[in-house]
Amino acid sequence: MPRPDHAAAIVAIGSEMLSPLRSDTNSLWITERLEAVGIRVVRKSIVGDDVGAIGAELDAAAASAPLLFTTGGLGPTADDVTVAAVSRWLGVELRRDAAFVAKIRARFEARGVRMPAVNEKQADFIVGARVLENPRGTAPGFWAAGRGVEIVVLPGVPSEMKEIMTDSVLPELAARAKGESIARRVLRIGGTGESAVEELVEPIYRKWAGHPVTILAAPGEVQLHLAVRAAPERAGEILAAMESDFREALGPRVFGRDSEDLATSVGNLLRRERKSLAVAESCTGGMISSLLTDVPGSSEYFLGGVVSYANSAKEQFLGVSPATLAAHGAVSSETALEMARGARERFGADLAAAVTGIAGPDGGSEAKPVGTVFLALADGGGAIWRKRFFGGDRTVVRRAASLAALELIRRRVAGTLAHE
Amino acid sequence: MPRPDHAAAIVAIGSEMLSPLRSDTNSLWITERLEAVGIRVVRKSIVGDDVGAIGAELDAAAASAPLLFTTGGLGPTADDVTVAAVSRWLGVELRRDAAFVAKIRARFEARGVRMPAVNEKQADFIVGARVLENPRGTAPGFWAAGRGVEIVVLPGVPSEMKEIMTDSVLPELAARAKGESIARRVLRIGGTGESAVEELVEPIYRKWAGHPVTILAAPGEVQLHLAVRAAPERAGEILAAMESDFREALGPRVFGRDSEDLATSVGNLLRRERKSLAVAESCTGGMISSLLTDVPGSSEYFLGGVVSYANSAKEQFLGVSPATLAAHGAVSSETALEMARGARERFGADLAAAVTGIAGPDGGSEAKPVGTVFLALADGGGAIWRKRFFGGDRTVVRRAASLAALELIRRRVAGTLAHE
Numbered sequence: 028m029p030r031p032d033h034a035a036a037i038v039a040i041g042s043e044m045l046s047p048l049r050s051d052t053n054s055l056w057i058t059e060r061l062e063a064v065g066i067r068v069v070r071k072s073i074v075g076d077d078v079g080a081i082g083a084e085l086d087a088a089a090a091s092a093p094l095l096f097t098t099g100g101l102g103p104t105a106d107d108v109t110v111a112a113v114s115r116w117l118g119v120e121l122r123r124d125a126a127f128v129a130k131i132r133a134r135f136e137a138r139g140v141r142m143p144a145v146n147e148k149q150a151d152f153i154v155g156a157r158v159l160e161n162p163r164g165t166a167p168g169f170w171a172a173g174r175g176v177e178i179v180v181l182p183g184v185p186s187e188m189k190e191i192m193t194d195s196v197l198p199e200l201a202a203r204a205k206g207e208s209i210a211r212r213v214l215r216i217g218g219t220g221e222s223a224v225e226e227l228v229e230p231i232y233r234k235w236a237g238h239p240v241t242i243l244a245a246p247g248e249v250q251l252h253l254a255v256r257a258a259p260e261r262a263g264e265i266l267a268a269m270e271s272d273f274r275e276a277l278g279p280r281v282f283g284r285d286s287e288d289l290a291t292s293v294g295n296l297l298r299r300e301r302k303s304l305a306v307a308e309s310c311t312g313g314m315i316s317s318l319l320t321d322v323p324g325s326s327e328y329f330l331g332g333v334v335s336y337a338n339s340a341k342e343q344f345l346g347v348s349p350a351t352l353a354a355h356g357a358v359s360s361e362t363a364l365e366m367a368r369g370a371r372e373r374f375g376a377d378l379a380a381a382v383t384g385i386a387g388p389d390g391g392s393e394a395k396p397v398g399t400v401f402l403a404l405a406d407g408g409g410a411i412w413r414k415r416f417f418g419g420d421r422t423v424v425r426r427a428a429s430l431a432a433l434e435l436i437r438r439r440v441a442g443t444l445a446h447e
Numbered sequence: 448m449p450r451p452d453h454a455a456a457i458v459a460i461g462s463e464m465l466s467p468l469r470s471d472t473n474s475l476w477i478t479e480r481l482e483a484v485g486i487r488v489v490r491k492s493i494v495g496d497d498v499g500a501i502g503a504e505l506d507a508a509a510a511s512a513p514l515l516f517t518t519g520g521l522g523p524t525a526d527d528v529t530v531a532a533v534s535r536w537l538g539v540e541l542r543r544d545a546a547f548v549a550k551i552r553a554r555f556e557a558r559g560v561r562m563p564a565v566n567e568k569q570a571d572f573i574v575g576a577r578v579l580e581n582p583r584g585t586a587p588g589f590w591a592a593g594r595g596v597e598i599v600v601l602p603g604v605p606s607e608m609k610e611i612m613t614d615s616v617l618p619e620l621a622a623r624a625k626g627e628s629i630a631r632r633v634l635r636i637g638g639t640g641e642s643a644v645e646e647l648v649e650p651i652y653r654k655w656a657g658h659p660v661t662i663l664a665a666p667g668e669v670q671l672h673l674a675v676r677a678a679p680e681r682a683g684e685i686l687a688a689m690e691s692d693f694r695e696a697l698g699p700r701v702f703g704r705d706s707e708d709l710a711t712s713v714g715n716l717l718r719r720e721r722k723s724l725a726v727a728e729s730c731t732g733g734m735i736s737s738l739l740t741d742v743p744g745s746s747e748y749f750l751g752g753v754v755s756y757a758n759s760a761k762e763q764f765l766g767v768s769p770a771t772l773a774a775h776g777a778v779s780s781e782t783a784l785e786m787a788r789g790a791r792e793r794f795g796a797d798l799a800a801a802v803t804g805i806a807g808p809d810g811g812s813e814a815k816p817v818g819t820v821f822l823a824l825a826d827g828g829g830a831i832w833r834k835r836f837f838g839g840d841r842t843v844v845r846r847a848a849s850l851a852a853l854e855l856i857r858r859r860v861a862g863t864l865a866h867e
Contacts, residue, residue, distance in 0.1 A: 045488050047479035050470060059467035068465050069500065072492035072507075080489065080511060087492075087507035091500065211466070222563035225524050232525075241463050241496075242524055244604070252463055306754075312740025313733030316754040320732025323808050323841055331760035333753055334726075334736040340751035340794060344764060374760060388743050416558075418583060419606055421743055 033207065033256075034069045035061055036088035040100040040109050041183055042075040053098045053181075053188055060192060064200045065207030065256065066094065076100050081112035089176045099183030101166035103145040110169070113180055114153045117173040121151040131165050153180075159195045163187045170196070210262035212270055214251040217282045217289060217434040224249045224277070231272045238269065246423075247289060247430025248282075279443040282434070289433040290318040290325075296440040297328040297378075304436065305374035306332040307345050307366040309357065309383040310400065314429040330374045335366065345369030358383050358395055360412040363403035371405045378406040378440065380432050386424045400428045402435055411444075453627070454489045455481055456508035460520040460529050461603055462495035473518045473601075473608055480612060482629040484621045486514065496520050501532035509596045519603030521586035523565040530589070533600055534573045537593040541571045551585050573600070579615045583607045590616070630682035632690055634671040637702045637709060637854040644669045644697070651692045658689065666843075667709065667850025668702075699863045702854070709853040710738040710745075716860040717748035717798075724856065725794035726752040727765050727786040729777065729803040730820065734849040750794045755786065765789030778803050778815055780832040783823035791825045798826040798860070800852050806844045820848045822855055831864075 037058070039051040051073050058068045070091045074080045081100075088095045100109030114121050127150035135142040149166045152158060159168035159179075164187040169180040179196055181188045216224055221244045228251065232240055241252040251273060255265045274281055282292040297304055306315050316332035319325055333344045338357055341347040346369040347362055355361040366381035384400030391397035398419070403412040413435065417427040438444035457478070459471035471493055478488045490511045494500045501517075508515045520529030534541050547570035555562040569586045572578060579588035579599075584607040589600040599616055601608045636644055641664045648671065652660055661672040671693060675685045694701055702712040717724055726735050736752035739745055753764045758777055761767040766789040767782055775781040786801035804820030811817035818839070823832040833855065837847040858864035 045478065045491065047475050047482065050472070050475060052470070055467050055470060058465065062467065070492065070494050070504070071465065072490065074490050074511075083507065083510055084490070087503065090503055213468070220560075222523055222565055225565060226563055239462065241526060243463050244522070252466065254466075308733075308736075310740075311737075312745075312749075313728075313736025313752060313754065316728075316733025316756075317731075317737045320730075320754070320756065321842060321845065325732075326756055329732075329756050331754045331756040331764070332733060333764065334733065334740070334751045336736075336740065336746055336749050336751040337794075343793060344751070344753065373763060374757075422741060423606055425741065 030091060030093060031067070031069060032093070033066050033204075034092040035066050035094040035096060036070040036092040037068060037072075037096045037098070038081070038084050038088055039071070039073045039098050039183070040076060040081060041073075042077075042106065044073050044099075045075055051098075053183065053185055056185070056189060057096060057098075057192065060197055061200070062209040062211070064197060065204045065209060066200065067209060067256070076106040076108055078108050078112040078115060081109065082116045085113070085116045085178070089174060093176050095176055095178045096181060097178065098181045098188055101149070101168070101180070101182045103143065103149055103165070105145075107148075109180060110151055110153060113169070113171065113178060117153070117171055117178070119154045119156075119171075119173065122154050123147065124150045124152050127152070127167075134165060156180075159191050161187050161191055162194075163190055168195070206258045207256060208259045208262055210255045210257075210259075210266045212253045212266055213285050214253070214270065214273055214277070214281050215283045215287065215289075215292075216249045216251070216277060216280045217247070217430075217437065219249060219277075219280050221249050224251070224280075227276050227280075228273055231269075231276050234272065235269050238265065240269075246426050247434070279438070279441055282437055289430055289437065291322050293319070293433050293437050293440065294322045294325055294328060296437060298324075300440055302377040302440060303328055303330050303375075305330045305370045305376035305379045306432070307370035307379065307381040308332060308334050309336060309341070309366070309381075310386040311382045311384075311425050311429045311432070312336065312386075314425055315380070315382065315432050318429060318433065330376050333370060341366060345373065356395075358385055358399060358401060360401050360403070360414065363401040363412050364405070364410050367403040367405040367410055378404070378436065380404050380436050382428050382432050384424070384428055386421045386428075388421060398424050400424070400431070402428070402432050404435055404439055406439065450511060450513060451487075451489060452513070453486050453624075454512040455486050455514040455516060456490040456512040457488060457492075457516045457518070458501070458504050458508055459491070459493045459518050459603075460496060460501060461493075462497075462526070464493050464519075465495055471518070473603065473605055476605070476609060477516060477518075477612065479631075480617055481620070482631065484617060485624045485628040486620065487629075496526040496528050498528050498532040498535060501529065502536045505533070505536045505598070509594060513596050515596055515598045516601060517598065518601045518608055521569070521588075521600070521602045523563070523569055523585070525565075527568075529600060530571055530573060533589070533591065533598060537573070537591055537598070539574045539576075539591075539593065542574050543567070544570045544572050547572070547587075554585060576600075579611050581607050581611055582614075583610055588615070624679075627676060628679045628682055630675045630677075630679075630686045632673045632686055633705050634673070634690065634693055634697070634701050635703045635707065635709075636669045636671070636697060636700045637667070637850075637857065639669060639697075639700050641669050644671070644700075647696050647700075648693055651689075651696050654692065655689050658685065660689075666846050667854070699858075699861060702857055708738075709850055709857065711742050713739070713853050713857050713860070714742045714745055714748060716857060718744075720860055722797040722860060723748050723750050723795075725750045725790045725796035725799045726852070727790040727799065727801040728752060728754050729756060729761070729786070729801075730806040731802045731804075731845050731849045731852070732756065732806075734845055735800070735802065735852050738849060738853065750796050753790060761786060765793065776815075778805055778819060778821060780821050780823070780834065783821040783832050784825070784830050787823040787825040787830055798824070798856065800824050800856050802848050802852050804844070804848055806841045806848075808841060818844050820844070820851070822848070822852050824855055824859055826859065
């Protein structure tokens with residue numbers, strides 16, 4: 028495999044990150060900062076504190092990128108072997124730096140503590156490497172070169188790693204970059220499947236073939252991730268032109284970009300149109316309200332909601348008629364419509380949405396299997412309903428139904444959903 | 448490097464996971480399940496959707512473990528190249544399975560949709576590999592062998608990956624295991640800080656020094672993670688004895704174990720005591736209802752909730768008096784108490800909880816800064832309230848307030864919270 032320029036690989040070192048309980052988050056921060064100086068991360072890996080395993084990992088990393096980063100394993104204890112592993116991999120020696128031992132000792136003494144003997148190890152320097160000062164901790168980092176790559180060795184403690192990167196590593200990488208950067212944009216698409224999105228954007232893909240576009244399915248949405256590498260101003264221009272082409276192909280299916288989620292997009296539309304909203308939820312059990320109110324400032328347009336889990340609550344709080352419930356059941360278009368109309372009237376809202384369905388695992392029947400959901404929407408123009416079916420477990424059905432309700436609200440407020 | 452037995456390596460495939468925005472979480476779940484059958488994950492890595500990069504990664508993974516897992520890259524689009532990369536690495540062909548094409552087409556048609564042409568690719572099978580059925584999606588998984596390793600190829604969608612692992616992979620690995628296993632238990636503790644928990648369990652830590660115990664702070668709770676590696680029956684015995692010691696030290700602070708979260712624990716107690724519950728939420732905006740109804744079978748005890756975001760909704764749906772709102776404000780013990788009493792009466796519930804507070808970023812004052820929350824609880828024995836302060840952003844405050852309300856309900860129903 029040819030090794031790309033301006034590419035980096037990150038190796039996170041620490042046996043604890045191979046347990047089910049912890050994950051490596053340092054690499055996300057490093058990736059973001061590297062992209063800003065035009066370097067793309069092409070590979071990330073996690074290995075335990077083992078000299079052999081670290082060496083094997085450096086082999087693999089060096090085959091994929093000319094710039095390697097390691098995080099973790101710089102502590103004083105017996106498990107911390109990163110410095111030994113890197114120096115062995117490079118084929119250079121370690122040398123204990125007497126002045127640095129004295130510095131560590133002074134650091135401990137300043138806190139009235141005698142330096143434990145094990146800490147001397149943190150003064151073992153990789154011969155030929157640049158030592159990266161660590162103002163927040165005892166273990167320094169290193170910037171070494173050899174075997175056709177550069178290796179930046181960083182501590183695993185996030186605050187220490189970030190300070191060393193910011194002070195000693197990123198400025199130099201920025202100086203070398205001479206103007207290249209990566210600009211990114213995420214376009215978020217609602218109410219459309221992954222393959223349908225692909226068909227719509229296929230010609231645009233081809234037009235911008237030089238710039239990578241990734242299509243991703245996420246709960247309730249499909250995302251297009253665009254990335255442009257160029258000089259900073261130029262990257263922004265290309266990205267804007269790409270975004271414009273994709274938006275033209277996708278039309279009102281695009282509900283937001285980057286961190287703008289469906290609830291934020293609905294909120295922005297309601298604020299712009301000066302409309303208020305209420306919701307009535309059965310199977311989603313408060314999730315729609317919770318998504319809406321997670322947005323700062325939502326009290327401007329969101330009046331509230333009723334979680335009418337029991338049938339008695341549907342009657343008491345929303346005025347659903349017992350006859351409707353008896354004739355059609357709680358999970359029906361008729362009940363959904365009465366819930367929406369009742370919520371609109373009682374909250375005094377411009378618009379109200381309602382959801383009733385069967386989230387499972389129990390409660391399904393042949394006519395209405397688990398995953399059957401009725402959505403309704405009432406506003407000044409009347410009321411509509413939709414029947415949907417969502418595959419998956421209880422959590423998946425509830426989430427999908429909540430997001431479908433938000434998408435229905437969005438299209439109605441945006442004026443792209445007619446009443447029929 | 449010698450390759451350990453009972454070891455696995457996981458390769459997550461997807462260019463989006465190399466961006467600063469997304470990380471691989473599938474590997475945490477896989478690691479947990481593999482440990483239960485005595486298999487330790489020794490290496491994890493993430494690469495982009497590139498045939499060459501995936502091949503290089505499989506080389507490195509195969510050098511460190513005899514059992515490899517890949518997740519992701521099984522979709523229908525042009526970026527999805529995992530199946531092609533694995534078959535090339537193994538040196539075997541791909542063959543399009545006509546019967547499977549028909550099956551995918553039928554799946555689309557059942558939803559009234561024509562199969563997009565791109566989806567045919569998902570019927571390309573690795574020759575010689577076992578096909579792992581995917582009941583939740585179109586793309587099947589594979590279990591292939593070659594070049595001295597076994598490779599399990601899984602989709603990246605978590606629900607699909609988990610179902611294939613649970614149905615088709617883990618039972619076979621468990622059958623092979625016969626020797627050592629790792630038994631794990633998580634004890635979940637509510638309403639107590641991390642250092643207070645540490646003080647309570649310190650002597651127990653020392654008694655079981657041979658077995659690792661990790662203490663972890665999570666939103667609304669503290670967790671003790673116990674892990675015992677031994678022969679399967681022996682591991683269970685040791686773990687049970689450890690759990691019993693820790694429970695004795697912690698008493699009713701322990702609300703659950705393993706996947707039993709606070710909402711599940713509250714539900715179990717309500718079911719046991721045959722009590723019904725309703726909630727009234729302001730700043731938590733539906734999150735308490737949503738957490739409660741995420742539990743299967745919650746309709747047995749949960750009647751419903753009101754999200755009274757606007758003051759008018761507090762009056763209309765809960766009977767909070769305008770005089771109380773005018774005199775004390777919406778964020779006050781008086782309003783919280785009226786919300787709880789109103790919800791209890793109108794839902795006809797045995798017990799009702801209410802929350803009102805300032806989640807931010809706006810709305811704070813010197814007397815009631817952002818993070819100020821009033822909780823109230825009404826039942827047949829009367830009503831109580833608590834004032835709490837939570838540091839953090841909007842999302843953190845809302846989550847902390849929701850979990851504090853659940854903990855208050857739990858202690859009241861369990862009889863460990865007196866009325867004062």
